[in-house]
Amino acid sequence: MKKYTTIALMAASFAAVACKDSTVVRPVDAPTVEAVSGALTRASLQPLATGVLAQDRAAVQGTPTFLVLSQILGRTFYRIDTSEPRYVSETLGGNPDPGSFAGGGGFSQFYTAIRAANNLQLALPSASATELTTAQKSAMNGFLRTMKALDYLRLIELRDTVGIPIQTDNPDEVTPVRCKEAVQAMISAVLDSGLTDLQAAGSISFPFVLPSGFTTHGRNYSTVANFILFNRAIKGKLEVERAINRKAPSTASATAAVTALTTALGAGPGAVPASHFSWGPYYHFVAAGTEATANPISDRNIGLNPLVKDSIQAGDTRASKIVSRTTLSGGGISTSITCALCTASTANQESPLGILRDEELVLLRAQAYIELGQLANAAADINSVRTTYGLAPIATPTTKRQAIDAVLYEKTYSLLGEGPQRLIDLREYGLLGARRKEVSTDPFNAAFPLSRGELNARGLTVNPACTA
Template sequence: MKNTLKNISKIIVVAGALVACNPLQLDEIQDPNNPSVGSVSNNATAEQIQFLITGLESRHRGYVTNVSQAWNTFGREIWYLNASDPRFQTDWLGQNGRTPDRSYFGFGNTGGGSWAAPYQAIKQADVLVAAAENTENIQAPARSAVSGFAKTIQGYQFMIPANFVYENGIRIDVADPLNPGPFVPYAEALDAIKAILDEGDAALQTAGSGEFPFSLTRGFDGFNTIEGLRQVNRAITARLNAYRQDWQGVLSALDASFMDLGGDLNAGPAHPYGASPDVFNPLYYVPNAAVNTIIVVHPSVLEDATPGDLRVENKFLERDEPVTVTTDAGALEGTHQDARWSSNTESIPFIRNEELILLKAEAHANLNQADEAIEAINIIRNAAGLGDYEGASSQDALIDEILYQRRYSLWAEPWGHRWIDARRYGRLDEIPTSFDGGTIFQQFPHPQAELSWDEYVGD
């Protein structure tokens, strides 16, 4: 980030010199606080491409706070306790019959991090692709590498609004922001996202091999080569294919991903955070701090845990004093807080080896390949100190086991895995509401801004 600021300073100095030399020929200033798209859409410099890449990485993490707090509340992995604004409890938990509408708290105007932020990243990726394709200042392999990276991020981001509104569908065609395409159904959207990810992978293959030709943040350490980015692309594709119920496609994508059955379960690309002028890790809370705004472990997660599970020991910190917030449906008491982060500058992974191994188990189970599924399950169980699986080998029993392991392995990650998992297996009624008297949502409507936009364009 410091280097970025230095580079920006250089551009300002150069721009000032150009204006001084030729004061009568000035570009039209469309926004004095931000460069126009036109300034990078034709023959962008390598430095401008670099700025766009860094900007895309920043946009890429824009969903984390909202999705982590909200979706994990919907799936009752956590409670986001906030004594200053009871709507984080009453509305997000669906207390007293509250159900999502187009102006729902936290989502109604723009969709928050579940809608607006992903589309901002998607559009940033569009700008990056256009800039790379329309410049002679970088070589063809570099253009392909940039396009492949952008479309990989784009595919990931499209999955966020798709899973937020689910059956209500999303816009895939947003190339022209003044004339976006129609909403397409969930299954069609997933197929379109698959095509974007495949385009990204193909572009990366065209880019050749070796290092990615531009600088990525430390979030991509270990993946900042062409091959490494292809592995990230295929890992994201494996997650997508599970939603598409393309189980053989899951396994094929995993074979080309960074999945390592004997490797570090935490390995994977991440969203980096840092001190000012960067932003801090939004999921970090000081241990045992005297606060009344905090993410706490949902009581059902603690109640359903297997004794001796190392994930419970490592991820959950029992507080010296519980955090209690009173709502109109009663008091919510958080006894444990998130212990995953050592500091407020620690990176947050957005897809990990542990998830990939569980996706392998799930794909094999759905293909009735019990031995392979159990082998993958045992990797996760033994890492958690639980020993080998000794249950039934039927498909239903294995899916039960896999969903249970996903619940603890992927607890409160910035994706809302349990909410999505329960929905895709028709098990939303298994998410408990007895602790908060709330409701489990299936999906959200389009934010009001989307309908307002259609009405505006129609006029």
């Protein structure tokens, strides 16, 4: 990659300030160790750290995989475009091609973000004590480990049992494709190491300016103390996914999830205020201009699966998320509804997206309580969400199945349009194949393949067996 001097990096950081909530720092989109000419300084840290966040957002926004295709596989979204039939033929109508956007997206982009974080970590020791204190270096290590863990979590959420490679500091090394359980264990360890770093930093703020999506939605994550809560939120989500793993469920992970999520939320079952449900870090989007990073679900070709409207309970105020639209038809499916934020408008293109909101954390904790057999605690968390939207509380479930059905209902409508949560839940609880076939050739895809580029690097044409 081209080498940039410290002066060039400083110029990039000044340009970033001029953009509306910019997390894009060009040309330093994926900084390398060589990006700094000489030792790392506070001035050169800003664009490099911002570049890490830029790549994380680009991985979510820049391809349709994470936000759109995953929700098609999760039976909540349709995207019907007569000029691009693969949104149906390679999701609900057949298997995704590793060489197409449908099969190969949401892969290399996350590794670019991980590499950016790795490279900045490698540069941290070069900063003198007058530029970055020991505490500030610890804070940065904790920040970078947390962001890497988040990107690995998304990669394995999308690839599931296909597995993914774990990148080393050498970006040219072709590493083994590791199985889901091994990747999840690695993510857990990275998050815990990040927590240790953050705790060692003490009560300070990060030595760079975070974008406003991290500072204006209930908590200011520019302080290390609040970023610890984000680290624990990711940890809790990961451990819930390990706890409900259909092939290797883990009670220990459910216990770890409750601990992490309670730390992140700061309150016990049923005690998180509804006013906190929107709290968390967010991605901010810009519809046009040099940044041009619109929210990808604001799309005239997106509609909702009719089952989304058919299944909502009377009196649920989340029904306002479902709106009528002109009928979309193609590929054997059709719909006349969409999500309110999916209608194409400048306002929707700039609508922020929660990365991990407290409302999701409450429902994740309910899932963990269910795995532990603590159904009264699960009901308390479910009801804290449910009653916020005009519904009567449920009685404590008498069976695990009842409890799972109750929490999945809340997650469907609280998290509509926010990512692959529904897909993950359907496949881990063994419910994906129980859905109706959307078209006659519906293969009930549960995950995406490795990208064609990744297969080519290994001299393969199909996904290899993963390594434990």
